[in-house]
Each structure stands twice: as C-alpha cells, then as structure tokens.
Amino acid sequence: MSGHFVFDPAIENDFPNFVTHLECSYTGETFPSNQIHGLSPAGKPLLVRYDLPALATSVSKDALAARPGGFWKYREFLPVRQSSNVVSLGEVMTPLIPLHKLAAKGGELLIKDEGRLPTGSFKARGLALAVAMAKELGIRRLAMPTNGNAGAAMAAYATRAGMETTIFCPDDTPEVNVSEIEYQGGKVYRVNGLINDCGKIVGEGKEPTGWFDCSTLKEPYRIEGKKTMGLELAEQLGWDVPDVIFYPTGGGTGLIGMWKAFAELEAIGWIGSKRPKMVAVQSTGCAPIVKAFEDGEEHAPLWENAFTIASGIRVPVAVGDFLILRAVRESGGFAIAVEDKDIVQAQAEVAREEGLLLCPEGAATFAAYKQSVAEGRIKASDRAVLYNCATGLKYPMPVISRRLDKNQPIDYSSI
Amino acid sequence: MSGHFVFDPAIENDFPNFVTHLECSYTGETFPSNQIHGLSPAGKPLLVRYDLPALATSVSKDALAARPGGFWKYREFLPVRQSSNVVSLGEVMTPLIPLHKLAAKGGELLIKDEGRLPTGSFKARGLALAVAMAKELGIRRLAMPTNGNAGAAMAAYATRAGMETTIFCPDDTPEVNVSEIEYQGGKVYRVNGLINDCGKIVGEGKEPTGWFDCSTLKEPYRIEGKKTMGLELAEQLGWDVPDVIFYPTGGGTGLIGMWKAFAELEAIGWIGSKRPKMVAVQSTGCAPIVKAFEDGEEHAPLWENAFTIASGIRVPVAVGDFLILRAVRESGGFAIAVEDKDIVQAQAEVAREEGLLLCPEGAATFAAYKQSVAEGRIKASDRAVLYNCATGLKYPMPVISRRLDKNQPIDYSSI
Numbered sequence: 001m002s003g004h005f006v007f008d009p010a011i012e013n014d015f016p017n018f019v020t021h022l023e024c025s026y027t028g029e030t031f032p033s034n035q036i037h038g039l040s041p042a043g044k045p046l047l048v049r050y051d052l053p054a055l056a057t058s059v060s061k062d063a064l065a066a067r068p069g070g071f072w073k074y075r076e077f078l079p080v081r082q083s084s085n086v087v088s089l090g091e092v093m094t095p096l097i098p099l100h101k102l103a104a105k106g107g108e109l110l111i112k113d114e115g116r117l118p119t120g121s122f123k124a125r126g127l128a129l130a131v132a133m134a135k136e137l138g139i140r141r142l143a144m145p146t147n148g149n150a151g152a153a154m155a156a157y158a159t160r161a162g163m164e165t166t167i168f169c170p171d172d173t174p175e176v177n178v179s180e181i182e183y184q185g186g187k188v189y190r191v192n193g194l195i196n197d198c199g200k201i202v203g204e205g206k207e208p209t210g211w212f213d214c215s216t217l218k219e220p221y222r223i224e225g226k227k228t229m230g231l232e233l234a235e236q237l238g239w240d241v242p243d244v245i246f247y248p249t250g251g252g253t254g255l256i257g258m259w260k261a262f263a264e265l266e267a268i269g270w271i272g273s274k275r276p277k278m279v280a281v282q283s284t285g286c287a288p289i290v291k292a293f294e295d296g297e298e299h300a301p302l303w304e305n306a307f308t309i310a311s312g313i314r315v316p317v318a319v320g321d322f323l324i325l326r327a328v329r330e331s332g333g334f335a336i337a338v339e340d341k342d343i344v345q346a347q348a349e350v351a352r353e354e355g356l357l358l359c360p361e362g363a364a365t366f367a368a369y370k371q372s373v374a375e376g377r378i379k380a381s382d383r384a385v386l387y388n389c390a391t392g393l394k395y396p397m398p399v400i401s402r403r404l405d406k407n408q409p410i411d412y413s414s415i
Numbered sequence: 416m417s418g419h420f421v422f423d424p425a426i427e428n429d430f431p432n433f434v435t436h437l438e439c440s441y442t443g444e445t446f447p448s449n450q451i452h453g454l455s456p457a458g459k460p461l462l463v464r465y466d467l468p469a470l471a472t473s474v475s476k477d478a479l480a481a482r483p484g485g486f487w488k489y490r491e492f493l494p495v496r497q498s499s500n501v502v503s504l505g506e507v508m509t510p511l512i513p514l515h516k517l518a519a520k521g522g523e524l525l526i527k528d529e530g531r532l533p534t535g536s537f538k539a540r541g542l543a544l545a546v547a548m549a550k551e552l553g554i555r556r557l558a559m560p561t562n563g564n565a566g567a568a569m570a571a572y573a574t575r576a577g578m579e580t581t582i583f584c585p586d587d588t589p590e591v592n593v594s595e596i597e598y599q600g601g602k603v604y605r606v607n608g609l610i611n612d613c614g615k616i617v618g619e620g621k622e623p624t625g626w627f628d629c630s631t632l633k634e635p636y637r638i639e640g641k642k643t644m645g646l647e648l649a650e651q652l653g654w655d656v657p658d659v660i661f662y663p664t665g666g667g668t669g670l671i672g673m674w675k676a677f678a679e680l681e682a683i684g685w686i687g688s689k690r691p692k693m694v695a696v697q698s699t700g701c702a703p704i705v706k707a708f709e710d711g712e713e714h715a716p717l718w719e720n721a722f723t724i725a726s727g728i729r730v731p732v733a734v735g736d737f738l739i740l741r742a743v744r745e746s747g748g749f750a751i752a753v754e755d756k757d758i759v760q761a762q763a764e765v766a767r768e769e770g771l772l773l774c775p776e777g778a779a780t781f782a783a784y785k786q787s788v789a790e791g792r793i794k795a796s797d798r799a800v801l802y803n804c805a806t807g808l809k810y811p812m813p814v815i816s817r818r819l820d821k822n823q824p825i826d827y828s829s830i
Contacts, residue, residue: 068508069510088512089512089770089771090510090511090512090526090528090531091510092507092508092509092510092531093483093507094507095484095505095506095507096505097503097504097505111505113505116505116507116531118771119772120806120808155770156770156771156772157770158770159766159767159768159769159770160769160770160771166830168819171818175814176808176812178814178815179812179813179814179815180772180807180808180812181815182813182815183763183766183767183772183812183813184766184767184770184771184772185766185767185768185770187817187830188815188817189817189818189819189830190815190816190817190818190819191818191819191820191821192818192819192820192821192822193821197821200821201819201821201825204825204827205825205827205830208827208828209827209830348598351574351598351599351600352574352598352599352600353574353600354574354575355504355570355571355572355573355574355575355599355600356504356533356571356575356599357534357571357595357598357599391535391806391808392595393535393591393595393806393808393809394808397591397594397595397598398594398597398598399590399593399594400593400594400596400597400603400605401605402602402603402604402605403586403604403605403606403607404583404604404605404606404607404616405606405607406606406607406608406612406615406616407607410616410619410620412619412620412623412624413623415581415602415604415620415624
C-alpha cells in the first residue's frame with residue numbers, strides 16, 4: 001500500500017518486539033511468553049510484561065504521531081511478533097468529543113466514542129489482539145461467552161484471519177448482536193442464562209472440542225488490546241491523563257488495561273506520576289464491584305439475580321475483580337452504581353442536547369458523572385472522560401409514529 | 416483543548432477563507448457567496464468557487480498531514496468563514512480497508528468505510544457543512560426529505576448547533592433511522608410515498624413555515640462536505656487517485672463532490688490529470704442514471720415505481736442528474752445497475768469472507784465491481800475503491816435461532 005494514510009500493519013515491515021514474559025497478576029509467578037496460556041495455575045489472569053527500557057529507546061512520541069490509523073500503531077507496546085499475524089479491519093483513533101452543554105460548570109467533559117471501531121464497539125481492541133495472538137500461536141478454533149459486542153468483534157476478526165469461532169450468549173441478547181456474529185462468520189448459540197452460564201459451557205467444552213477459550217481475562221491478550229485505550233487517550237491529550245475516567249465496568253478489562261498502560265507510560269517517562277481517578281460504573285441491578293469496593297473487600301462475589309438494561313455491564317462475577325478494585329483504589333477513584341432509569345434519562349439527555357447517541361453502558365457513565373458531581377465525589381472543574389463503549393445504533397430506541405398523508409392537504413401550521 | 420490529537424475546529428484559530436462566489440452548475444451565472452441561496456434561477460444546483468491560487472499558497476500537504484481528525488481538517492477547501500460556526504461530532508478519517516480475499520486476481524480492492532462517521536454514514540459530511548453554513552447565514556429552522564441517514568445526520572448536527580429540524584421520510588424507512596432522527600432532536604414524519612414526495616412537502620412548506628430546504632443539492636454546501644471524500648481519498652493514497660471508484664448513487668452528491676475535489680486538487684497542482692473512472696452504481700429497480708447514461712441523455716427523467724432493498728439509492732429523480740452524468744462520462748467511467756438479489760449475496764459474501772458488515776448500498780458497489788470485472792468494463796488489475804456509505808448495523812440481518820439449554824447435558828460433538 002503506497003498511501004501515507006493507509007497504515008496496514010499486516011504488510012508493513014516488522015516491528016521490534018519487547019515481550020519478556022507473562023506474569024500471574026495475583027502471585028507474581030512468571031511464565032514464558034511464546035506458549036499458549038489460559039489462566040495462571042492460581043486461576044488468575046496472566047499479564048504480559050515487556051522490556052520497557054528497550055521499548056523506550058525504540059519508539060518516540062513523534063514516530064507514533066506520524067503513524068496513521070488506530071490501535072495497531074502502538075505495535076511496540078503489543079505482544080504480536082510477526083506482522084503477518086496482525087489482523088486489521090480498519091481501526092481508527094476514536095474521537096474525544098467535548099460535551100460543551102452538559103459539562104459541569106467550569107469543568108471539561110469528553111466522550112471517548114469507541115463506537116467508531118470495527119464492529120461498532122471497544123471490544124474490537126481486545127479481540128483483535130486475542131485473534132492475532134491465537135494466530136501467532138497456531139490456534140485455529142476459538143470460543144467465547146458474550147453479552148453481544150465481544151462476540152461480534154471476535155467473529156469479525158477471526159473470519160478476517162481465517163479462523164473458526166463458536167459463541168454463546170444470553171437468550172435476551174439484542175437481535176442485532178446475534179445476527180452480526182453469525183453473519184460475520186461466527187457460529188452463535190443463545191443460552192437460557194447469563195454470561196457466566198455461557199462461560200461455563202465454553203469452559204466445559206474446551207476439552208471435547210479443542211476450542212481455545214477467549215473469555216474476558218482467561219487468555220492474556222485481550223487486556224493488551226484494551227490497554228491501547230489508555231495509550232490512545234494519553235496521546236490525544238498530549239501525553240497527559242485526565243482528572244477522572246468513568247468506565248462502564250462488566251469484566252473490567254478496559255479499566256485494568258488502561259491502568260496498565262499508564263504504568264508502562266510512566267515507566268518509560270512519557271507521563272508523570274499523576275493518575276486519573278478511575279471510576280468503575282455499574283448498574284444498581286448488577287453491582288458486584290461497587291459492593292466489594294464499599295465493603296473494603298479484595299474480591300467481589302457473584303451478584304445474584306443480576307438485571308440491567310445495559311447488558312454489557314450485566315456481568316455477575318468477574319475473574320479480574322481484584323485487579324479492578326486494586327486500580328480503582330490505587331487511583332483514588334471509586335465504584336458507583338446508577339439506576340436503570342437514570343441510564344435511560346442520561347441517554348436521552350445527551351442525544352437531545354448534544355446530538356450524540358450513546359449506548360446504554362456509555363449513558364451509564366454520564367449518569368454516574370452527574371451523580372458524582374452532585375455528591376461532591378469529583379470536582380465540577382475536573383477534566384472528565386466518559387467511555388462510550390459502543391455505537392448507540394445497536395440498541396432499541398423509542399418508536400416514532402408521526403405520519404403525514406401526501407394525498408391530503410397539509411396543515412403546515414400544525415407541523 | 417490542549418491535546419495534540421483533539422482537533423476541535425470550532426475552537427482553533429480562524430482559518431483563511433478562499434470562497435470567491437457561487438456559480439450555477441448549468442448556466443455559469445455567478446452569485447455572491449455571503450447570502451442565503453437555494454437552487455439557481457435556472458433551477459439548478461449552485462457550486463462554490465474558490466480562489467485556488469491563493470488557497471495553494473496558504474496550506475501544504477504537510478500541514479494537512481499534521482492535523483488530526485476527519486473532514487473538518489480541510490478547512491481551507493471549505494466555505495465556513497468563522498470557526499465558531501463549525502459543528503463537530505467527532506469526525507474521523509474513514510479507513511480504507513483492503514479486501515485481500517475478494518479482489519480480482521492481480522488487482523487491489525479497497526473499501527472506504529464511511530460508517531465510522533458521526534451518525535454512522537457519509538451523510539455526516541454534507542450535513543455538517545450544510546448546518547455550519549446555515550448557522551453562519553443566520554438560519555434557525557431546517558427541513559429535509561430523507562431515506563434515513565441524511566435525516567439522522569442533519570438532526571444530530573443541527574441539535575449540536577442549537578437549531579430546529581423537521582424531516583420527512585418514506586413510510587417504510589428503517590425504524591432505526593426514524594428513531595435516531597427524533598431521539599437526536601429532530602421532528603420526523605413518515606409519508607406514504609418516496610423521497611421525491613417528501614421533497615415536495617418540504618418545498619411547499621418553505622413559505623408557510625420559514626424552513627430552509629436542505630434537500631440534496633438544493634442548497635450549495637452539502638456538496639462541499641461530500642467533496643471531502645475526494646480530498647481524503649487522495650490524501651490517503653499519497654495524493655494520488657485510484658483507477659476506479661464505485662459509488663452508490665442516489666442523489667449523487669458524493670460523486671459530484673469527489674469530481675469537484677479532483678478538479679480543485681489538480682488546479683493547485685497536488686494531483687495530476689489522471690482521474691479515476693467514476694462508476695455510478697444503482698439498483699435495477701431504480702436506475703434512472705443508468706438509463707440516461709446508456710441512452711446518451713443529459714438528464715434522467717423520473718423512474719416510475721422505484722423499488723430496491725437499498726433504500727439509500729431509491730431516488731427516482733435527481734436534481735443533479737446532469738452533473739452525475741457529466742462526471743461519469745468525462746472520467747471514462749460508466750453507470751451500472753445491479754439486482755437486489757446480487758446486493759444481498761454481495762453483502763453476505765463480504766461479511767462471511769472478510770468479516771466486514773456493509774450496508775446494502777455499499778454491498779451494491781461490490782456486486783457492481785464483480786459484474787464489471789466479469790464483463791471486462793474494468794481491468795482485474797485495477798486499484799478499485801468501493802464506498803460503503805453507512806454502517807451495516809442499521810439494516811436488518813438474517814435472524815438466528817440456534818439455542819442451548821444450560822440445564823441439559825450438552826452434546827459438544829453436535830456443536
């Protein structure tokens with residue numbers, strides 16, 4: 001590709017790779033990086049570690065600024081060794097959109113609109129990396145439980161890479177998600193349960209089927225993809241961080257990933273020690289992280305009878321619970337639950353006032369922002385970033401029934 | 416905004432403006448630029464003209480390359496004078512995605528995915544400019560007929576700018592479009608007719624209501640927005656043009672706009688005299704431009720009983736017909752109609768093989784590409800660009816009914 005602005009990482013020259021090893025996020029035990037891994041023997045997520053001093057000498061802020069495209073441009077910060085294993089569907093740097101009308105007085109409120117990524121959600125980041133690494137490690141068959149968007153991203157990237165996917169979702173998953181998974185080459189089943197029930201089916205099926213389990217944090221690379229949310233945000237802000245980040249938290253990979261990104265950026269001297277307050281946003285109908293945060297617990301037990309209209313954060317139990325809670329606490333942030341009615345109202349308010357259609361999970365972050373300002377948990381003058389994790393177009397909206405008959409005289413005074 | 420990558424054109428320093436006048440696209444009659452205009456007295460679209468030599472000395476390719484963001488970065492090529500009138504919802508440079516598996520042997524096939532723009536379609540380009548110019552000219556109330564996506568874009572940008580919109584669409588417009596228009600602050604009516612019937616309601620309502628008519632090409636600025644498709648494509652290809660462009664053609668603003676962009680780029684010496692073959696893609700159920708092209712006519716009469724599943728190109732009569740036909744002929748291109756069944760098949764093929772979900776109109780361009788290669792109308796070795804004008808997520812997909820019961824033993828051998 002000759003174009004300056006078509007950065008096709010799969011056909012560019014190889015990038016140097018700085019992965020040194022994998023490390024259990026709970027025990028610190030280390031593992032070699034060039035092998036297939038799931039959870040650590042302790043049953044906890046594995047984190048990828050890099051030779052950061054060497055990385056720092058290999059890439060500059062200017063070099064990154066000159067690369068077009070989205071998250072694949074952070075290749076030196078990512079685990080994929082061979083460029084031929086990179087799988088791309090046209091990633092873009094997702095925009096930061098100021099909400100001038102809705103920011104608290106004297107403050108700055110920015111939406112990071114992840115709906116612009118391939119398959120319309122932030123899940124593209126994690127699954128692109130999971131699929132690329134699976135390809136690099138010779139895996140051909142992937143399986144995953146999903147609330148919808150992760151399955152769509154995995155199906156699309158796996159199809160692009162020529163791999164098979166089998167995906168399980170709760171039976172009330174939005175029709176558009178189920179259809180897009182299958183249409184983009186995945187094989188999808190509805191299950192009469194929640195995402196953890198679907199995860200159990202994947203777990204038990206691994207042995208008889210030979211599937212590789214791509215569940216949230218059960219393989220080490222989705223978090224590296226989500227890490228790019230932190231790298232990208234810092235770059236967009238001129239290698240700075242905002243005062244506070246509101247993140248819709250289901251499995252929490254993105255929150256954990258951003259926290260890891262900021263640590264790596266500080267280690268190479270690109271940002272200072274300032275951190276945003278990390279705010280985990282959940283629904284009052286499914287708030288295991290909020291409860292554990294308030295109870296001072298390290299882990300968050302399964303939330304019974306989970307329900308919320310924001311299905312992406314309807315995750316009753318998260319394998320990375322302690323990592324979410326650790327990041328939230330170290331950052332001086334908090335976990336907060338909002339009611340479904342406030343999510344609905346927040347979504348309508350942002351659309352009506354700013355012309356921006358958020359997904360319910362994104363709208364939950366705006367509801368949480370308002371609540372946090374009102375309760376004094378953040379300052380009105382803070383620069384706050386809200387993650388809109390998916391395009392609002394995938395979700396139902398109010399039905400409009402206004403009609404005109406072209407064959408009748410039109411009373412324009414009534415229009 | 417301090418961030419290097421947050422290019423907020425509304426709060427950047429003012430850019431120089433090079434508009435000299437407006438010109439009737441049919442008679443060449445000229446008009447002053449700082450006034451409200453609809454069609455010319457001859458009933459034809461007005462084109463914006465610039466002092467291109469002055470423009471050329473004011474901006475460089477390097478300066479553009481250093482600006483982040485989407486189409487607003489081409490400010491010198493656009494008519495908005497005051498930056499305070501720029502309306503932005505987080506535009507991005509839409510990606511060019513290579514279809515490695517589906518390109519003809521020895522050729523290169525690129526999808527320009529316009530679904531990544533605000534409101535999920537290329538309509539954002541034209542309507543952002545129309546709304547910004549309406550704001551600059553003191554207009555407060557906008558009206559428009561739409562097949563869906565244009566209405567959504569106008570509602571969103573107008574809401575962002577604090578303006579009122581009234582929108583009329585055919586009664587079978589997809590529910591998601593009708594809802595998103597209203598949800599984003601527009602007032603929308605379904606009409607028992609096609610887009611030209613809706614346009615008549617707008618035209619007749621202008622006088623009693625005081626609406627400004629934002630119909631395709633009936634105001635001079637949507638085409639300037641669509642022109643950025645040509646600027647952006649040329650920049651992405653290293654200031655070059657592809658061999659052929661397949662463009663889904665309803666009102667044709669984008670095709671006309673790209674043709675204008677290439678002329679302006681040649682005038683300032685940024686590209687040479689080479690032009691892509693411009694291919695207007697329509698459906699066999701609504702092919703007025705194809706018929707006029709084949710009949711050697713300058714204008715395309717209304718197509719009776721128009722029907723196609725690709726509602727965006729269900730436009731029975733286009734006020735810019737002669738401009739579309741002129742560009743197609745001057746480019747050495749052609750107009751081509753594809754059958755609905757081939758659109759459906761093309762959409763499924765691209766999703767299944769490449770993991771990319773196109774809209775029906777975008778899928779029509781892939782069907783047209785295959786047909787054109789097969790018939791020898793283009794060379795297999797050509798570098799072809801297909802415009803996917805909207806996200807495929809707004810359109811119905813096949814319904815999937817595969818289910819599993821978590822309470823029963825699972826026969827993994829059958830999965």
